[in-house]
Amino acid sequence: KPQLLIDTDPGVDDALAILMAHAHADVAGLSVAAGNVGLAHTVRNARTLIDLVGASTPIFAGCPTPLVRMPEEDAAFVHGKDGLGDVGFPEPKAQAGDEQAALALLRLTRERPGELTLVALAPLTNLALALRLDPSLPERVARLVVMGGAVTGHGNTEKVPAEFNVGFDPESAHVVFEAFPQFDLVDWEATLRHAFDETEFNHWLVAGDHRAVFFGKVFQTARAFNLKKQRRGVIAADALAMAVAIDPSIITRSENRHVAVELDGRLTRGATVVDWAGRLGKPVNARVVLDVDQQRFAAMVRKALGAEK
Ligand code: BDR
Ligand code: CA
Numbered sequence: 001k002p003q004l005l006i007d008t009d010p011g012v013d014d015a016l017a018i019l020m021a022h023a024h025a026d027v028a029g030l031s032v033a034a035g036n037v038g039l040a041h042t043v044r045n046a047r048t049l050i051d052l053v054g055a056s057t058p059i060f061a062g063c064p065t066p067l068v069r070m071p072e073e074d075a076a077f078v079h080g081k082d083g084l085g086d087v088g089f090p091e092p093k094a095q096a097g098d099e100q101a102a103l104a105l106l107r108l109t110r111e112r113p114g115e116l117t118l119v120a121l122a123p124l125t126n127l128a129l130a131l132r133l134d135p136s137l138p139e140r141v142a143r144l145v146v147m148g149g150a151v152t153g154h155g156n157t158e159k160v161p162a163e164f165n166v167g168f169d170p171e172s173a174h175v176v177f178e179a180f181p182q183f184d185l186v187d188w189e190a191t192l193r194h195a196f197d198e199t200e201f202n203h204w205l206v207a208g209d210h211r212a213v214f215f216g217k218v219f220q221t222a223r224a225f226n227l228k229k230q231r232r233g234v235i236a237a238d239a240l241a242m243a244v245a246i247d248p249s250i251i252t253r254s255e256n257r258h259v260a261v262e263l264d265g266r267l268t269r270g271a272t273v274v275d276w277a278g279r280l281g282k283p284v285n286a287r288v289v290l291d292v293d294q295q296r297f298a299a300m301v302r303k304a305l306g307a308e309k
Helices: 012-024 039-053 101-111 125-133 164-168 170-179 188-193 198-207 210-218 220-228 237-246 294-304
Strands: 003-008 026-032 059-061 117-120 143-147 183-186 251-257 259-261 272-274 286-292
Touching: 003 012, 003 101, 003 237, 012 026, 012 039, 012 210, 012 220, 012 237, 012 294, 026 039, 026 101, 039 059, 039 210, 059 101, 101 125, 117 237, 125 170, 143 237, 164 170, 170 259, 183 237, 188 237, 188 286, 198 210, 198 294, 210 220, 237 286, 237 294, 286 294
Parallel strands: 003 026, 003 117, 026 059, 117 143, 143 183, 183 286
Antiparallel strands: 251 286, 259 272
16 A cells, blocks of 8 residues: 655645545645645644544644745635635544644654655645755655646636646745655646546545545535636546555656746746756656546545445
């Protein structure tokens, strides 16, 4: 089984990814970031999710703000004010530990050097802090998989051609992309190519167990938002990144390139720069995941919802 350490800002698609992780892998911990909504909400949502899967996964609260600049917007208009569709879940039983997320990331990777795949599903603030405290972190992880970036410049933030996780805290993404010699990048545009058919997805929600019931509830706000945006199908960015983390053999098309983040830019702060033509003279740091086997991705999601046939 894969051994995962997940940094997350739940978040509706984070929720699906966390369900997948607990169905297919061992999860060493959840470090929680601010992003989709504020930290108090994302931590509480992580606790709700751990109750749901009946696990004892440790939870660690991270940094409440980006490293440098407060962004103008979060993603409450997609995920709901509380980040999980404003369903109104009761106070969760699972508790977050006292340790700061960045310190927990360092400790857990020291305890299990070379074993853990780090899965980054949120703005990269916690990882950047951990790297500044201890630059040897990359040597201790088996792999890093990042959901982030918009490699053809479309993106999903409202004002800049950027992807949300990178656009929310560009400096942190910069620190992480510079520090890791090799990581898998699952970007927003790959996500759009790997949406699920609505009708099929609805069948899984009906066929599944309590996890499907839960997801059916939290998913309504995001679904309405996507309809408004005229996006077709069920888009779950973090779920796609999680599939790549759980089993990289699911990748069917990728390109090895140097990936960087624009930190200034009159129009482009937070944009992802993929050096497609190799002009920057910098070493490859990323495997840019372009496509995965959609059938296998779907099977992973079905199992996580308890809807396997
Ligand atoms: C990413 O941003 C968040 O809104 C999602 O949870 C995902 O991690 C997609 O751009
Ligand atoms: Ca996320």
